[in-house]
Amino acid sequence: MDMICKRPQAIKLIRTKIQSIVFVLILSLVTSCGTQKNMVQNDQLYNATWQLEYISGPRIAFEGLFPDKKPEFKFDKGSNEVIGNSGCNGYSAPYTLNAKSISFGEPGPSTMMYCGQGEQQFRTMMKKINAYSFDADGKLNLMMNEVSMMRFKKVAN
Incomplete structure (x- = not known):
């Protein structure tokens, strides 16, 4: 019985961790794309x-x-x-x-x-x-x- 009560908490904890990981990945992707765009834009200045x-x-x-x-x-x-x-x-x-x-x-x-x-x-x-x-x-x-x-x-x- 004790294990059944803890199971929803464990699932909730796992779900929260997965959401956090997905958020960090999306944030990293968006940030890196912006940085690459700025680098490309800056490169247009040269040569x-x-x-x-x-x-x-x-x-x-x-x-x-x-x-x-x-x-x-x-x-x-x-x-x-x-x-x-x-x-x-x-x-x-x-x-x-x-x-x-x-x-x-x-x-x-x-x-x-x-x-x-x-x-x-x-x-x-x-x-x-x-x-x-x-x-x-x-x-x-x-x-x-x-x-x-x-x-x-x-x-x-």
């Missing part, structure tokens, strides 16, 4: 040159801001720097990258040619960026508080 095609803010037409050359850069994974140009002068800056967040540090030394308003707008905007995403066309959006501030397209290396 490419990104050229600016849109910048938020100025009332001057984009072509007027960058009449000769558009800003472009590459992400250097080894040094955690972006290296390229800001439309006129050379540009390099450290960056910090996490899942969907990105930030750019102070730019390093560069050439000192006089450039129009575009270069200053670009450099100022880079300091405000705190997130990134890729759109359906594979373009890189640099964002400030979930608002796209700059958009870049991949160009041939």
Whole structure:
């Protein structure tokens, strides 16, 4: 009789343990899929040159801001720097990258040619960026508080 009374408790305990194991497995699967997606997304940044095609803010037409050359850069994974140009002068800056967040540090030394308003707008905007995403066309959006501030397209290396 004593064994019959303990049997439902044992079944309940086993059922609870199985539910816990299933929960942990599902949680692990969901977490690992998210991590892989972020890794794939981060990998899109590298091995490419990104050229600016849109910048938020100025009332001057984009072509007027960058009449000769558009800003472009590459992400250097080894040094955690972006290296390229800001439309006129050379540009390099450290960056910090996490899942969907990105930030750019102070730019390093560069050439000192006089450039129009575009270069200053670009450099100022880079300091405000705190997130990134890729759109359906594979373009890189640099964002400030979930608002796209700059958009870049991949160009041939």
